[in-house]
Amino acid sequence: MKFSEAFIFTSKDVPSEATLPSHIYLLKGGFIQSVGAGLYNFLPLGKKVLDKVHAVVKEELDTAACQEVELAFVTPSEFWIESGRFEKYGKELLRFKDRKDAEFVLGPTHEEMMVNLVRSYVKSYKQLPINLYQIKTKFRDEIRPRFGLMRGREFLMKDGYSFHKDEESMIKDGFNKMEETYSNIFKRLGLDFRVVEADSGAIGGSGSKEFMVLADSGEDTIVVCEECEYGANIEAAVRANPKAPHEVNSEYERPEMNFGKFLTPNVKTIDELAEFFKIEPYYTLKVVAKKALYDDGVEKIALFGIRGSDELQEVKACNAVNANELIDISDEELQEAGLTPGFMGPKDLPEDILFVADNQLKGEISTIAGANEVDYHYVGLNLVELGLEYKDLVAVKEGDKCARCENGKLKYTKGIEVGHIFQLGDRYSAPMKAEFLDENGKSKPFLMGTYGIGISRLLAAIIEQNHDDRGPIWTKESTPFDLEIIVSNIKKEEELSLGERLYKELSKDFDVLLDDRKERFGFKISDFELLGIPYAIIVGKKVKDGLVEIVNRKTLEKEEVSIDEVASKVRGYLV
RNA sequence: CGGAGUGUAGCGCAGUCUGGUAGCGCACCUGGUUUGGGACCAGGGGGUCGAAGGUUCGAGUCCUUUCACUCCGACCA
Numbered sequence: 001m002k003f004s005e006a007f008i009f010t011s012k013d014v015p016s017e018a019t020l021p022s023h024i025y026l027l028k029g030g031f032i033q034s035v036g037a038g039l040y041n042f043l044p045l046g047k048k049v050l051d052k053v054h055a056v057v058k059e060e061l062d063t064a065a066c067q068e069v070e071l072a073f074v075t076p077s078e079f080w081i082e083s084g085r086f087e088k089y090g091k092e093l094l095r096f097k098d099r100k101d102a103e104f105v106l107g108p109t110h111e112e113m114m115v116n117l118v119r120s121y122v123k124s125y126k127q128l129p130i131n132l133y134q135i136k137t138k139f140r141d142e143i144r145p146r147f148g149l150m151r152g153r154e155f156l157m158k159d160g161y162s163f164h165k166d167e168e169s170m171i172k173d174g175f176n177k178m179e180e181t182y183s184n185i186f187k188r189l190g191l192d193f194r195v196v197e198a199d200s201g202a203i204g205g206s207g208s209k210e211f212m213v214l215a216d217s218g219e220d221t222i223v224v225c226e227e228c229e230y231g232a233n234i235e236a237a238v239r240a241n242p243k244a245p246h247e248v249n250s251e252y253e254r255p256e257m258n259f260g261k262f263l264t265p266n267v268k269t270i271d272e273l274a275e276f277f278k279i280e281p282y283y284t285l286k287v288v289a290k291k292a293l294y295d296d297g298v299e300k301i302a303l304f305g306i307r308g309s310d311e312l313q314e315v316k317a318c319n320a321v322n323a324n325e326l327i328d329i330s331d332e333e334l335q336e337a338g339l340t341p342g343f344m345g346p347k348d349l350p351e352d353i354l355f356v357a358d359n360q361l362k363g364e365i366s367t368i369a370g371a372n373e374v375d376y377h378y379v380g381l382n383l384v385e386l387g388l389e390y391k392d393l394v395a396v397k398e399g400d401k402c403a404r405c406e407n408g409k410l411k412y413t414k415g416i417e418v419g420h421i422f423q424l425g426d427r428y429s430a431p432m433k434a435e436f437l438d439e440n441g442k443s444k445p446f447l448m449g450t451y452g453i454g455i456s457r458l459l460a461a462i463i464e465q466n467h468d469d470r471g472p473i474w475t476k477e478s479t480p481f482d483l484e485i486i487v488s489n490i491k492k493e494e495e496l497s498l499g500e501r502l503y504k505e506l507s508k509d510f511d512v513l514l515d516d517r518k519e520r521f522g523f524k525i526s527d528f529e530l531l532g533i534p535y536a537i538i539v540g541k542k543v544k545d546g547l548v549e550i551v552n553r554k555t556l557e558k559e560e561v562s563i564d565e566v567a568s569k570v571r572g573y574l575v
Numbered sequence: 576c577g578g579a580g581u582g583u584a585g586c587g588c589a590g591u592c593u594g595g596u597a598g599c600g601c602a603c604c605u606g607g608u609u610u611g612g613g614a615c616c617a618g619g620g621g622g623u624c625g626a627a628g629g630u631u632c633g634a635g636u637c638c639u640u641u642c643a644c645u646c647c648g649a650c651c652a
Contacts, residue, residue, distance in 0.1 A: 012613070013587045013601065017645045037644065092650080109652085143650060145577075157652055210652095219651090314649090327649080420652065454652035489610050522612035540611060 001481070002212030002503075003515040007044045010527050020217050022463035023148030023164070025472045027194050027251040027353060029530045030481075031459070038145025038153030045531065046459070048480035048499060050156065053458050054135055056188050064181040066131040066160060071113045073137060077103040079112035082432045087295060087322065092140045094463060097247030099223045111428045111450060114161040118446065119434035125165040128436065128446075129173045133160030133373050135455060149460040150416070158453040163446040165438060167425075174449035175423050182211055182419050182453065189458065191418075194467060196222050197232035199315050199422065207423040211453075215464040222415045223396050227408025235315035239410060240401040242309075243282045255279045258366065258380030259537065265375045267340030271307040273377065281308030285361065285369035285381070287344040288312045289334055292323035292354065301329065301337050304393050305346050305357040305369070313395035320391035345370035346386055354511055357383065358393040416461045417454070424448040435543045463532075472532035473554050482510040482574050488521045488540030498548070498563065501540040505567055510574055529553065535573055537566060 009030040016026045020272055026032045031046035058068065077095065080086035086093075086105075094106040099467035106389055108112065114132060121129065145153050181193065186193045191213050197572035210233055212222050223237035223332045225229065232238070246252040255277065267276045274281045277295070285305050285496040292302040302321045304312055318326045331341045338350035346355055361367070363381045402408040429435070429445035438444050463472040475481065483506060496516065504512040513533065515524045521540065528536050528551070537557070538549040548566050549558045561569050 009585095009602090011586065011604080015586075015645090016588095017581095019646085034644095090650090138652080140651075144648090146646085151651075155652070158651085307576085325650085417652065452652050457652060493611075518608050520614065522610090522614085524613090525611080526613050538611080 001511075001513050003513055004517050005198055006513070008531075010530050011045075014313075018148065020147050020150065020460070021410065021465065021467045022150065022217075022460035022472075024498060025463055025467060025530070025532070026148055026459065029471060029532065034148075036150065038142055040149065040152060040154075040456075040550050041086070043076075044364075045480045047397070049459055049474070050455065052480070053189065053270055053455055054156075055366035056454065057135065057453060060181050060185045060188070061133055061160065062180055063327060064131070064177060066181075068134050069117070069132050070118065070133060070134050070136060071107070073107055073139075074104050075107050075110075075113055077105050079116055079432070080105055083112050083115075083428050084110070084431055094139055094141045107136075108138055108140040109137075109157075109450075110134070110159055110471040111161065111448075115428045115432045115446075116432045116446075118161075118163050119429075119432065120515050121162065121231075122446075123436055125436055125438050129164055129169050130159060130160040131174065132157060134293070134449070147217075147460070149456045152456065153257045155457065156455040158455055160451040162449040162451070163429075164448070164543070165444075165446075165523045167437070167447055170423060170425070170447040170449055171207075175421060178421050178449065178451045179209060180198045182421065182451070185453070186211060186213070186418065188463065188477050190466070190477065192215070192416070193464065194222065194224065194231045196224075196415070197236045197238075199233060199319070204248060209421050210415075210417050211419030211421075213418050213461040213465055214413060215416050216414050217464050218414035218416040220415045220417055221412050223410050224413055225402040225405060225408040225410055228402060230402050230404040230410075232396075234396065234412070235313065237396040238414065239394075239396045240406050242282075242400065245282050245470075252280065254366075255283050256366070256380075260378065260380070261371050261376050262372075262379045264377045265342075265376075267377070274308065277300065277368065278511075279368075284308035285345065285367045286310070286347075286365075288317075289312075289329050289341070289344065290317065290326040290337070291329040291333070292318070292321050293325045293327065294323055300352065301313065301334070301339070302326070302354040302356070303339075303344060303346075303349070303448060305388070306359060306394050307358065310358065310360075310394040311397070312393055316391070316393050316395075317356070320393060321354050340370070340372055343370040343372065343374055343376060345372055345378060345381070346383065346388055347381065348372045353389065353536055356391050356393065357388045358563075359390050360394065361388075362390050405458075415463060418458050418461050419451075419453045421451045424450050443535065455494060467532075470526070470529040474532045474534060476534065479534055481513040481531075481533045481534070482513075482535075483570060484513045484515060484528050484531070484536040486515045486524050486536050486538045486540075487529060488524070488538060490516055490518055492543075495539050495542050498543055502537060502539070502567065506570065509571070525551075529556075535570065537570060 011028050014024050014028050034042040107496050132403045138157045139154050142153050145151050164170040174275050193213045196210050198208045221234040223232050246254045267273050270281050270286050273284050286308045288304045290302050304317050334341050334460055365379045368379050369381050371378050398411050400410045408489050426445040435443045435445050462478050468475045487495050489495045506512050538553045546563050547560050551558050
């Protein structure tokens with residue numbers, strides 16, 4: 001491609017709302033154009049990168065025996081009603097009616113469509129396993145799109161779905177195979193990433209892992225172990241059971257108070273309680289109150305009991321009570337329900353209040369907890385006698401011990417979620433009656449896996465991880481052009497003709513951009529840096545001495561080479 | 576959805592407080608000079624000031640309504 005003929009418009013200015021490097025450079029370099037909240041046009045450069053990423057993903061998936069399909073973007077709402085998600089998905093699902101008043105949704109993900117497709121053809125276990133995918137525009141009416149391609153409303157996603165006859169196949173042929181395939185994809189794209197344990201969220205199902213590109217600008221907090229390979233999204237992270245203060249430090253003693261219901265006037269917070277009894281917060285029980293929202297507008301008050309030294313992890317809490325969402329609740333609402341903010345506890349609760357205790361309180365026979373009565377706490381409360389429900393509720397903190405190796409310290413880091421794989425089981429196939437006949441002639445729902453990659457988000461992720469203060473630095477498999485040839489001054493006949501000769505020759509094997517614009521050198525080299533192409537050949541002043549230069553975009557180093565050698569030298573760098 | 580803010584030329588902004596008929600930089604067009612780190616000179620084109628209504632002799636500026644967008648928090652590839 002000749003730059004003088006290309007639809008490439010770089011800019012020195014950038015809309016002030018762009019804050020992330022990826023957003024800034026994609027706009028400045030003329031890769032994308034913003035057209036509305038979370039909506040972008042891909043210009044030729046952006047489209048080229050998109051296609052490169054697309055190609056890598058397709059190649060690896062096809063190698064893993066996945067087959068590409070393309071499903072309708074406009075999907076009849078009946079499938080969504082069948083799966084139960086029509087109600088559940090909420091406002092993110094864009095719904096509309098056609099002229100005949102039939103209801104449709106714009107596909108935000110395609111489980112329903114894919115289940116419908118497979119159930120209409122596959123009838124026998126002999127036809128399994130199957131793994132189908134598509135790379136297609138999705139639409140999610142996000143509450144708050146932001147950060148350019150990082151969180152758009154319309155975006156390009158690879159979504160794949162596998163169908164299996166049993167759990168073993170679902171894990172081995174589906175989940176594990178995709179974990180490996182995804183790792184290959186992100187490696188090829190040159191990304192530094194981590195596979196982490198994840199919460200399954202709204203899509204449902206059991207096991208799930210996320211592929212996180214490590215970057216400070218990431219929206220997700222992930223917990224990683226300093227010693228072993230353990231990594232998890234903060235929403236799903238677990239830790240080794242922390243030791244009690246008296247087990248760690250002989251200066252402390254385990255409090256052995258047993259006062260029953262005890263007057264604690266105006267002692268409301270954990271800090272006050274610990275101070276009042278002169279003990280560590282570990283020996284107290286903290287209650288966090290939330291309002292849990294369910295289908296059809298049902299609301300319940302949910303209380304979560306954790307150690308005074310811990311923090312509640314809201315996603316875990318939400319899953320623990322099977323709610324669609326947890327929201328904050330006011331003291332007034334709690335009082336109306338017969339609760340006593342500041343003195344809430346697991347014993348003597350009013351009716352209709354959900355109470356879940358954290359796993360790490362299991363077996364606790366002496367703690368201090370609110371008595372559900374103003375100014376009173378139970379001291380020496382035995383939780384075992386209460387028959388509580390236990391779930392994992394706590395947020396892992398930096399410095400906690402790893403549950404896997406029981407040795408390493410856990411720390412936080414930031415990540416961009418570029419891939420997510422789930423074991424779905426029969427979450428969709430059962431309600432949608434997608435069944436096959438097994439070896440015994442018995443009808444069973446398919447067991448499924450679902451696998452996503454944010455293709456357009458990957459462009460942003462690649463830049464977040466690969467840029468300097470002049471622009472992006474595309475990786476080998478993502479760059480819009482392999483090489484740029486800069487003709488320093490097109491009015492110098494020997495420069496222009498050499499540039500064109502090299503361009504012709506190298507274009508046989510590479511995708512080359514020839515900057516033949518009537519601009520000054522400085523202008524062109526800055527554009528090269530802003531486009532982020534890995535290498536450039538500068539054809540300039542020294543042509544008369546038989547020399548040109550090769551620039552490495554990453555290091556910005558220039559290397560003088562003779563005209564005769566340049567083609568073979570560049571080939572060496574590019575292959 | 577809560578909080579904050581912005582809509583003026585393709586982009587970035589000033590002008591709004593204190594009403595008097597729209598300006599700067601970049602980009603674009605023409606001519607010339609220049610040519611290794613985003614050049615210079617001269618000339619030129621382009622805006623019903625987000626929209627609607629109101630106050631006024633007169634509104635980018637004041638009032639009302641409305642729409643859109645952005646930023647910070649709860650959701651997600």
